[in-house]
Amino acid sequence: MINEFLTSLPLSPQRTQRVSLNQSNQGTKEFEDEITERKRVEAELREREERKDLMLRTMPSALFTVDLNRRITSRNKKAEDITGLKAEEVIGQDCITAMNCDACKKGCNLFDDSIEKPIYGKECTMEINGKLLTISKNADIFRDSEGNILGGLESFIDVTEQKRAEEALKKKNEELERFNKQAVDRELKMVELKKEINALREELGKEPRYKNAINYKESESK
Structure with a gap:
């Protein structure tokens, strides 16, 4: 009851002025804090946006x-x-x-x-x-x-140039494989021809002319 009575009493003019001033100061402080926080958030957003732009550019x-x-x-x-x-x-x-x-x-x-x-x-x-x-x-x-x-x-x-290089390398490898196969086929034909010549010379009682063809034949038999 006493507290209710005291709070119901009218404030003196001097005290009323002090309360109004305190409220005004408090309102100003809250407003300044809000402005400061808003500036901080805006600065943080700008910095984040700048980092994003930098990342995208680089x-x-x-x-x-x-x-x-x-x-x-x-x-x-x-x-x-x-x-x-x-x-x-x-x-x-x-x-x-x-x-x-x-x-x-x-x-x-x-x-x-x-x-x-x-x-x-x-x-x-x-x-x-x-x-x-x-x-x-x-x-x-x-x-x-x-x-x-x-x-x-x-x-x-x-990856356009990379794919072109890979395709060119593939073609060169295929070309090399064909060349090697042709070279091997030619070598085999030469060996067969030399063996035929040696066989004909043996029929004539002559020494074989191509020793490497004989060695090749021996290596094949092994």
């Missing part, structure tokens, strides 16, 4: 993101370097149309639930402005905090 792989409709929402500079397509040419475009990838035309693996994610090292061919490129790409989907799919991300590297 990473050795091309990278682009798509939404649920497979429309390109972003891409890095390396993607432009490899494809020759500028941002304004691809942002908002369907990725299958923009990137013109043969594997994607057969079916989009990114949003296919039957295909395990992430996808690594899938090779495909892109034809852009009449230029054929062979790429090796990785792909995965990304989700929000509740697990809902927001879109997809693909990165790729240009």
